[in-house]
Amino acid sequence: MKDKKFISYLFEVAWILPSVAIPVSMLVAILITAFAVGVRVPTTAGRVSVSAVAAGADSTFSQTGLREIAPGRYEAIITAQTFMFTPNKIEVPAGSKVTFILTSKDVIHGFKINGTPINVMVIPGQVSRVTATFDKPGEYLFVCHEYCGAGHHVMYGTVIVN
Amino acid sequence: MASIAARARPVAISTDLSVERKLAGINIFIAFAALAVGGLMGVLQILRYNGLDLYTPSKPLLPGGYYQGLTVHGVLNVLVFTTFYIIGFLTYIFAKSLNRPLASSRLAWATLWVMLTGLVLAAIPLLTNNATVMFTFYPPLKADALFYIGLTLVVAGTWLLLANMIITRNAWLADNPGQRTPLPAFMAIVTMLMWTISTIGVASEMIFLVIPWSLGLVGGTDPVLARTLFWFTGHPIVYFWLLPAYISWYTLVPEQAGGKLFSDPMARVSFILFLILSLPIGMHHQVTDPGISEMWKLVHAIFTFGVFFPSLLTFFNVVASLEYAGRRNGGEGWLAWIFNLPWGKPEISAQIVAMMLFAFGGISGLVNASYNVNLVVHNTAWISGHFHLTVGTAVALSFMGITYWLVPHLTGRQLWSRGLAVAQPWLWFVGMGLFSHFMHELGLRGMPRRTDIGGAPYVQDEWRFFLFFAMIGGLIMFVSAIFYYLNMIMTLTRGKKLAEAPDFSFAKALSGPEDGPKILDRLLVWVAVAAVILIINYVPTILDILSTATFDVPGRRVW
Numbered sequence: 001m002k003d004k005k006f007i008s009y010l011f012e013v014a015w016i017l018p019s020v021a022i023p024v025s026m027l028v029a030i031l032i033t034a035f036a037v038g039v040r041v042p043t044t045a046g047r048v049s050v051s052a053v054a055a056g057a058d059s060t061f062s063q064t065g066l067r068e069i070a071p072g073r074y075e076a077i078i079t080a081q082t083f084m085f086t087p088n089k090i091e092v093p094a095g096s097k098v099t100f101i102l103t104s105k106d107v108i109h110g111f112k113i114n115g116t117p118i119n120v121m122v123i124p125g126q127v128s129r130v131t132a133t134f135d136k137p138g139e140y141l142f143v144c145h146e147y148c149g150a151g152h153h154v155m156y157g158t159v160i161v162n
Numbered sequence: 163m164a165s166i167a168a169r170a171r172p173v174a175i176s177t178d179l180s181v182e183r184k185l186a187g188i189n190i191f192i193a194f195a196a197l198a199v200g201g202l203m204g205v206l207q208i209l210r211y212n213g214l215d216l217y218t219p220s221k222p223l224l225p226g227g228y229y230q231g232l233t234v235h236g237v238l239n240v241l242v243f244t245t246f247y248i249i250g251f252l253t254y255i256f257a258k259s260l261n262r263p264l265a266s267s268r269l270a271w272a273t274l275w276v277m278l279t280g281l282v283l284a285a286i287p288l289l290t291n292n293a294t295v296m297f298t299f300y301p302p303l304k305a306d307a308l309f310y311i312g313l314t315l316v317v318a319g320t321w322l323l324l325a326n327m328i329i330t331r332n333a334w335l336a337d338n339p340g341q342r343t344p345l346p347a348f349m350a351i352v353t354m355l356m357w358t359i360s361t362i363g364v365a366s367e368m369i370f371l372v373i374p375w376s377l378g379l380v381g382g383t384d385p386v387l388a389r390t391l392f393w394f395t396g397h398p399i400v401y402f403w404l405l406p407a408y409i410s411w412y413t414l415v416p417e418q419a420g421g422k423l424f425s426d427p428m429a430r431v432s433f434i435l436f437l438i439l440s441l442p443i444g445m446h447h448q449v450t451d452p453g454i455s456e457m458w459k460l461v462h463a464i465f466t467f468g469v470f471f472p473s474l475l476t477f478f479n480v481v482a483s484l485e486y487a488g489r490r491n492g493g494e495g496w497l498a499w500i501f502n503l504p505w506g507k508p509e510i511s512a513q514i515v516a517m518m519l520f521a522f523g524g525i526s527g528l529v530n531a532s533y534n535v536n537l538v539v540h541n542t543a544w545i546s547g548h549f550h551l552t553v554g555t556a557v558a559l560s561f562m563g564i565t566y567w568l569v570p571h572l573t574g575r576q577l578w579s580r581g582l583a584v585a586q587p588w589l590w591f592v593g594m595g596l597f598s599h600f601m602h603e604l605g606l607r608g609m610p611r612r613t614d615i616g617g618a619p620y621v622q623d624e625w626r627f628f629l630f631f632a633m634i635g636g637l638i639m640f641v642s643a644i645f646y647y648l649n650m651i652m653t654l655t656r657g658k659k660l661a662e663a664p665d666f667s668f669a670k671a672l673s674g675p676e677d678g679p680k681i682l683d684r685l686l687v688w689v690a691v692a693a694v695i696l697i698i699n700y701v702p703t704i705l706d707i708l709s710t711a712t713f714d715v716p717g718r719r720v721w
Contacts, residue, residue, distance in 0.1 A: 012478070
């Protein structure tokens with residue numbers, strides 16, 4: 001009887017140790033990719049007045065589009081509204097590092113560029129700021145991935161890398 | 163003197179559970195009626211994804227088309243079906259396990275009436291296309307105020323059950339001094355405690371932000387604060403759905419399989435861990451949100467990994483119990499005992515199938531919670547694939563499996579067709595296996611979720627192949643659902659009346675509660691621990707949002 005209890009105790013330990021070890025090692029892997037490799041997630045990037053943005057009176061978002069801030073470094077200012085991104089076509093040379101700065105004029109939208117780690121919510125009153133490097137030439141589709149109303153499925157754009 | 167005598171020799175406690183039986187029946191009936199409508203919407207969606215548009219002919223019933231249908235699908239399946247089923251099931255399981263009725267039958271009926279009133283109020287704008295805001299209703303999307311008031315009442319109704327359970331358990335403890343709360347009642351009350359604490363989030367969102375704003379009392383709102391409060395409840399809610407299925411897996415399935423629960427103390431420990439760790443993890447749904455610091459997103463990801471642990475304990479304990487049953491039934495070998503489980507019992511096949519698919523759902527859930535890995539999958543079809551395995555299978559299929567014994571037990575009618583009932587879970591397994599696999603694939607290829615893909619100009623060629631197989635899976639699920647509903651309707655109307663309704667008993671444990679420390683039953687202690695961890699994980703972020711919030715974002719009706 002004692003032996004039987006001991007054996008089931010061993011089984012429990014044999015299960016519990018990996019149950020702790022697996023999530024812990026996954027966590028370590030995540031921390032390495034985040035803080036050593038540098039794959040970070042969106043974070044606080046300030047607020048804007050939604051009425052100012054909608055009226056075209058905000059200093060940043062009144063001038064949407066792409067601008068080169070240093071050789072090979074770009075900033076893309078984009079506004080989202082039902083049911084379009086402005087601009088919806090961005091063209092950069094291969095090897096460019098692009099910071100996308102977005103906000104919404106109305107409801108919540110989403111911004112995900114396929115083939116890159118860029119995936120961020122675009123929320124009225126908030127600035128979303130995300131960066132990616134485009135090494136491979138091609139067309140990168142970006143879509144609004146948060147339900148934003150009856151025309152949500154026609155809201156998209158492309159990054160063209162030459 | 164008389165009063166002392168009365169105290170020393172308490173009057174016999176009623177064991178009449180007729181109120182609880184009725185409430186279980188009514189709640190579960192409402193739940194499955196909701197699931198029927200919500201599930202049908204799913205069929206329309208997957209057909210539309212493949213270019214078959216049934217929304218145009220449905221226009222008189224569903225003026226809002228795809229997005230209204232999708233909102234109905236989400237609200238009815240994950241808010242109405244789950245909540246009503248759980249309240250009905252837990253009411254009865256709790257009372258049955260203590261072998262006494264709930265302390266107040268009035269309060270028990272009030273629970274139902276408040277929830278039902280809420281459901282009717284919310285259904286009006288939902289069905290008239292005045293609340294096409296998805297079940298997450300993120301402001302500034304602005305539905306008719308009735309939608310929010312109704313949903314708030316449904317939640318408030320559930321609080322009454324917790325109050326009733328606490329009063330009943332205290333009375334039981336007074337009558338049974340020094341005894342351990344029976345495991346099913348313990349689990350039911352822990353589930354309701356966890357859920358009620360979690361609803362602080364959505365209740366605050368509704369009462370302080372959304373309802374005054376939808377009524378026009380205030381002009382604007384703060385979308386990030388609303389999202390944060392929503393997900394404060396929105397992740398724990400998945401454990402509110404899951405834990406009742408776990409209650410069945412722990413305390414009923416071992417008995418139905420012909421065995422015993424492996425370990426009662428381990429089961430209690432896992433539920434205590436769920437109480438503590440389900441709560442402080444909502445921000446893993448907001449990994450891509452601006453306005454929330456990276457650091458707290460990481461902390462919530464770490465805690466989400468923590469809640470994986472009690473699920474692994476559950477996996478071990480339930481499988482060990484099944485193994486014990488399989489060996490008692492003559493099974494041998496490392497794994498061959500699996501074939502000695504009573505697969506001919508639909509409640510067993512349904513719930514084991516649910517467990518098998520849940521393993522995959524758990525794995526994809528870990529991916530979702532994995533901080534930066536979430537960038538690959540957030541708001542893609544992967545997420546839909548994931549939760550169709552969890553709430554759509556682990557929960558929904560277990561709940562169906564439970565009705566295969568519970569409906570005969572409650573109604574005294576024999577199941578109309580055992581054959582259909584045994585086949586149904588396997589069809590679900592194949593259908594959901596296909597559907598969710600291809601939804602995961604589509605997500606990895608960048609297909610967004612909650613999007614009318616049939617009308618999208620950017621559909622990629624490689625998606626079409628996967629969409630086709632997802633549709634095949636969806637249609638197989640539809641057949642499975644028809645098997646289920648046909649069987650239930652026939653059982654309720656034509657099922658053979660049994661001389662005596664079949665009774666049931668809870669599983670006994672190989673290692674009983676006496677093998678675990680008594681502090682496991684001291685719920686106040688664990689609630690306090692949960693509260694402290696919850697406060698640490700949420701207060702800094704909420705204060706941070708409040709310090710910059712301007713509450714000036716106006717509502718929009720964009721559908």
